[in-house]
Amino acid sequence: MRDDSGREKEPTLLERPHSRRSFLKSVGVAGAAAAVLPATALSQEGGGDAKKPPAGPAGVRVIGRGATEFTLSINGVDTKINAEPRSTLLEVLRDDLGMTGAKEVCDRGACGACSVLVDGKAVNSCMMLAIEGTGHRIETIEGIADDPANAALIDSFCTHDGAQCGFCIPGFVVRSKALLAENPSPTMDEIKSGLSGNLCRCGTYQKIFESVQGAAKGGAK
Amino acid sequence: MNIDNRVAIENDKARVDARPKVTGAAKFTADIQMKNMMYAAFLRFPYGSGELIEADVEAAKSVPGVIEVEVTAPRKAGYVGANIGYVAGESRRAVQDGLAALKPKFRRGEARSHAADFSEGPAKLSEGDQARMDALFSKGAAVVQATYSTQVQTHSALETHGGVVDHRGDSAEVWGSTQGTFAYLDGIAGACELDASKVVVHNEFVGGGFGAKFGPDAEGTLAARLSMKHKRPCRVMLNRFEEHLDAGNRPGSIQHMKIAAAKDGKLLGGTIHIEGVVGYRKGGGDATNPALYEFGNVVKSGSEITLNAGRPRAFRAPGWPQGVFAVESMMDELAAKLGMDPVAFRLLNEKSARRRKQLEIGAEIFGWNRRKPDGTWPGVVKHGFGVAGAEWPTWPTKAGADIDLFRSGKVEVRAGVQDIGTGTMTVVADVAAYELGIPREMIVPRVGNSTFPEGPGSGGSQVTRSVAPAIMDAAKQIREQLTELVQEKWDGAKVSYAKGVFSEQGGSRSLKWEEACSLMSGQKLTASGRIKQEYIREGISDGVQFFEVAVDTETGVVRVVKVVAIQSVGRAVNRLMLENQICGGVTQGISYALFEDRWLDGPTGGMVNPNLEFYKIAGAKDIPEIIPIIDATPEDTGVRPVGEPCTIPPAGAIANAVANAIGARVRSIPITPQRVLEALATKGARS
Numbered sequence: 056m057r058d059d060s061g062r063e064k065e066p067t068l069l070e071r072p073h074s075r076r077s078f079l080k081s082v083g084v085a086g087a088a089a090a091v092l093p094a095t096a097l098s099q100e101g102g103g104d105a106k107k108p109p110a111g112p113a114g115v116r117v118i119g120r121g122a123t124e125f126t127l128s129i130n131g132v133d134t135k136i137n138a139e140p141r142s143t144l145l146e147v148l149r150d151d152l153g154m155t156g157a158k159e160v161c162d163r164g165a166c167g168a169c170s171v172l173v174d175g176k177a178v179n180s181c182m183m184l185a186i187e188g189t190g191h192r193i194e195t196i197e198g199i200a201d202d203p204a205n206a207a208l209i210d211s212f213c214t215h216d217g218a219q220c221g222f223c224i225p226g227f228v229v230r231s232k233a234l235l236a237e238n239p240s241p242t243m244d245e246i247k248s249g250l251s252g253n254l255c256r257c258g259t260y261q262k263i264f265e266s267v268q269g270a271a272k273g274g275a276k
Numbered sequence: 277m278n279i280d281n282r283v284a285i286e287n288d289k290a291r292v293d294a295r296p297k298v299t300g301a302a303k304f305t306a307d308i309q310m311k312n313m314m315y316a317a318f319l320r321f322p323y324g325s326g327e328l329i330e331a332d333v334e335a336a337k338s339v340p341g342v343i344e345v346e347v348t349a350p351r352k353a354g355y356v357g358a359n360i361g362y363v364a365g366e367s368r369r370a371v372q373d374g375l376a377a378l379k380p381k382f383r384r385g386e387a388r389s390h391a392a393d394f395s396e397g398p399a400k401l402s403e404g405d406q407a408r409m410d411a412l413f414s415k416g417a418a419v420v421q422a423t424y425s426t427q428v429q430t431h432s433a434l435e436t437h438g439g440v441v442d443h444r445g446d447s448a449e450v451w452g453s454t455q456g457t458f459a460y461l462d463g464i465a466g467a468c469e470l471d472a473s474k475v476v477v478h479n480e481f482v483g484g485g486f487g488a489k490f491g492p493d494a495e496g497t498l499a500a501r502l503s504m505k506h507k508r509p510c511r512v513m514l515n516r517f518e519e520h521l522d523a524g525n526r527p528g529s530i531q532h533m534k535i536a537a538a539k540d541g542k543l544l545g546g547t548i549h550i551e552g553v554v555g556y557r558k559g560g561g562d563a564t565n566p567a568l569y570e571f572g573n574v575v576k577s578g579s580e581i582t583l584n585a586g587r588p589r590a591f592r593a594p595g596w597p598q599g600v601f602a603v604e605s606m607m608d609e610l611a612a613k614l615g616m617d618p619v620a621f622r623l624l625n626e627k628s629a630r631r632r633k634q635l636e637i638g639a640e641i642f643g644w645n646r647r648k649p650d651g652t653w654p655g656v657v658k659h660g661f662g663v664a665g666a667e668w669p670t671w672p673t674k675a676g677a678d679i680d681l682f683r684s685g686k687v688e689v690r691a692g693v694q695d696i697g698t699g700t701m702t703v704v705a706d707v708a709a710y711e712l713g714i715p716r717e718m719i720v721p722r723v724g725n726s727t728f729p730e731g732p733g734s735g736g737s738q739v740t741r742s743v744a745p746a747i748m749d750a751a752k753q754i755r756e757q758l759t760e761l762v763q764e765k766w767d768g769a770k771v772s773y774a775k776g777v778f779s780e781q782g783g784s785r786s787l788k789w790e791e792a793c794s795l796m797s798g799q800k801l802t803a804s805g806r807i808k809q810e811y812i813r814e815g816i817s818d819g820v821q822f823f824e825v826a827v828d829t830e831t832g833v834v835r836v837v838k839v840v841a842i843q844s845v846g847r848a849v850n851r852l853m854l855e856n857q858i859c860g861g862v863t864q865g866i867s868y869a870l871f872e873d874r875w876l877d878g879p880t881g882g883m884v885n886p887n888l889e890f891y892k893i894a895g896a897k898d899i900p901e902i903i904p905i906i907d908a909t910p911e912d913t914g915v916r917p918v919g920e921p922c923t924i925p926p927a928g929a930i931a932n933a934v935a936n937a938i939g940a941r942v943r944s945i946p947i948t949p950q951r952v953l954e955a956l957a958t959k960g961a962r963s
Contacts, residue, residue, distance in 0.1 A: 160888070
């Protein structure tokens, strides 16, 4: 992978699989309480107030286990975060920033209720450490809803009754935006595949499909 | 056949609170954050039986951020997930660290995990009953003896149980994820040691309930007690693991039936014995069987099998989906033996005239005539067709609603009842708009607040039918008050009102709604409405659903292809919401019939799949074409229950469709690929 100037670029954390478990497993140096990141992965100095920072192998910098400062780009705003490296992006969004549109339902990547966009791709924010998001563009349902460019999608969910209790719906909207960005006029089967990582217990699926069709280019297929 | 679903008071507008839900702005209990809030979580017993030997309470207390640790007596527990203590802390992370630091050690006992191990088979009849039944069976042209079993299903509402309590000494403000505003109020006021008048419960948005969320339970109670003690807000929300284990479930069942039918197709009767599969204490395990049909002379008995697992609770149409799965399976087995068409056989034995009509209409819309004899569909992937019914009684409950009419012409309607996704907030707006004759946009509906007029919890599908009449009553009073003002202005002339316009009877004067409202001397007119006898109509909600499935006979995978779901609704309020709720009931039923299963590990009694990847609920790719048909009765001014009956038929209809497809019957749900292949193998061995 090359950057703009053509130099070989280190893959960022986000270019690896989006799983905090596989990530923690793969580094496996200091236990789950401290995150060990390649020094290049963070754009700014990470603090860390651990009493005894574990020694990392050469070339890596150890952060944690206490709270660490880092910056996340959330809905176009650089946001200073002060959180333990083990915090998931979902925890930081909900507990630290009060952005509660993304929901915690399964907390292990099985339901999609916590979906956010990272560099335009839908990601389960419960399966990603917040600190992994540094240097990436994070969009939450709050940002998506505020952006007039998404008015048709939001309106379509509202007019097609694409929600019953509504707990899962922000996740579906985020996932639908990613789907339509990739495929502006999906077939019904493509809609179902695109939304297959999200669960709705009320069984609103049919109205959700209609909502996506309504927002799709050229309407229903 | 053309179906007209546009029979509702409101046909085109979706729910009033769609936008906050879609944009993530809606604040559910799980989203409530308060300054200086503390958190707590329970220590959970990991085995079906046994006891706690030790836990390092001091180590937990020394974890930074931990405020309080308690390991409660008794240390013995009866099921996996029983709470035996808690940790409270400054943050969720501190609480989790505290729980980990407890390093509890347990002694494991023998767990009762698998219901089949404890089944005692059909009931032993008394001599008299036995003789009577023997005589009856000897008269039957078809006699079928079969055992049907159903799994334990967890509610799996996406918002878990929990509450946030801010106890302020002489009052408390509370957010609860509850389907019963006032049940929660009563429970939480007790836990706060306050009079209910000093406590406000907010539950404007609730992330599903399905029968498991009424009172505050252990989690709300703990939040109340900690908040009272520490004089700061406290939040206790269960996680997904706890939600599966300790928040209730639909009990399992083993249903032993032996039923006879005469040559003409009339059911004669028989024996039914239900073994309910419940928690570690008895209770709540009955299945609604017999049901729907004139079964004749039936001897029914029941018992319960206890397991070292979480307890049953009401779950959307309690007792019905499991009972009707067995009833409808038996109906098809008898029809096959008699060589009759399943729809024709049902028409002969159906109790309800409305369902007879629904069967006839539904068969036509669905294309029932495409059905082939059992197991004769050509090819590897075989299609099959099945049908099943539902009924649900109506019982009106006390409910109230207040209306404020402001001088601007705008209206606020308040009802304390909750909206758990059923659309209550929208019903309030639609009914008020209709009764007042003004656009819905002029109405501000408010629900889910214990300071508003009391109404029922969301149980028995009774909220809409109870609160709508209260709104009608209040609206009538408001219309009368406003008419009086107009009459006064017109010097006692006779005034009539329709659709936003007051008119002088026998005269030419008229006033629009806003002009009439500007006549009021104060800021607003108010009215309190109550459900009254004149608005109450008796009636049963009926439903019939037709299913088409495709079964891959090589892999055993069952896919639902098409569903026609007819549901009687009485007076229809909002078309889109009705369709949505009916499709939702069908979807939950598909999920119950094909996927969901609480797996318990034999020796430990532990739940193997307390999550959402191995406890599978229906997802986008599992959804067939669903055609919801609103069977409205405009002559009936009452609203009839919808939420529960629409989830009753799928399991039975799917089982019948699978049997029709493959020519062999699966008598246990969920109908997994393994069970389909076993049924096919058994059939192959027979033939």
